[in-house]
Amino acid sequence: MSDYQVIIVGGGVAGLSCAIYTGQAGLRTLVIDKGESQLLKVKQIRNYPGLSPETSGEEWMHTARAQAESAGVDFLSTQVERLVLDRRPYEVTDQSGKVYTSEFIVLSVNLGFDLLENHGINLGINRHVPSKKIRYVEHANVEGVTGVPGVYVAGLLAHVPSQTVIAAGQGTFVGVQIASEALGRPYMWHD
Ligand SMILES: Cc1cc2nc3c(=O)[nH]c(=O)nc-3n(C[C@H](O)[C@H](O)[C@H](O)COP(=O)(O)OP(=O)(O)OC[C@H]3O[C@@H](n4cnc5c(N)ncnc54)[C@H](O)[C@@H]3O)c2cc1C
Structure with a gap:
C-alpha cells in the first residue's frame, strides 16, 4: 500500500x-511545501x-491550511527534490532523502518549476501573465490533466x-477530479 493516496507538491x-x-473526500493526503507562495507577498487581496478586501495573503494561507488540517490533511515543510512519475505508486523525495509513495500526484509548484525542468517536463511561458516569469506545463490542459x-x-x-x-478554483477542480476518480463516482461536497 502506498503511504498516501494523494501527494500535493507545492x-x-x-x-x-x-x-x-x-482531504474532505476522505483521501489520505500529504502536502509538501517550502513556504514560498507568491500570495504571501500580498498585503490585501x-x-x-x-x-473581505482587508484579507492579506498570509491570512488567506493560514485559513486555507487550517481548513485542510481539519479535513485530515498532513503537512510537511520542506522542499521536494525528486519525483518518480513513470511507475505507480509514484514517488516523491524530500530534502532529507525521505521517500513518500502515492497513487495520485499534484504538481502545484508555480515558481518552483526548476523541479519539473530537472525531470524533463516540458514547460512554456504562461501567456496570461505579462511578466513572462510564469510557466505552464505543456501537454497539460486547464483541468490539470x-x-x-x-x-x-x-x-x-x-x-x-x-x-x-x-x-484556487483550478486547484479545487483538480481535487474534485481526483476524489471522483479515487471514489469511482462523481464527488460532490455540498453542506
Ligand atoms: C507581487 C504579487 C502580487 C500579487 N497580487 C495579487 C492580487 O492582488 N490578487 C490576485 O488575485 N493575485 C495576486 N497575485 C497572484 C497570486 O499570488 C497567484 O495567483 C497565486 O499565488 C498562484 O497560486 P499557485 O498555487 O499557482 O502558486 P503559489 O501560491 O506560488 O504556490 C506554489 C507553492 O509551491 C511551493 N513549492 C515550489 N517548489 C517547491 C518544491 N520543490 N518543494 C516544495 N514546495 C515547493 C512554494 O513554496 C509555494 O507555496 C500576486 C502575485 C505577486 C507575485
Missing part, C-alpha cells in the same frame, strides 16, 4: 485548495469575490491567468 493557493477537497494517469498540474502551471481566485 502547498500554495492551488495546492491548499486541492488538499481541502481531497482586493479582487477575490466574496472575500497531464496524460500520465493520476498525475495532475494545479495553479498557474495549468496555464491559467494569475488571479488567486482562478488558481
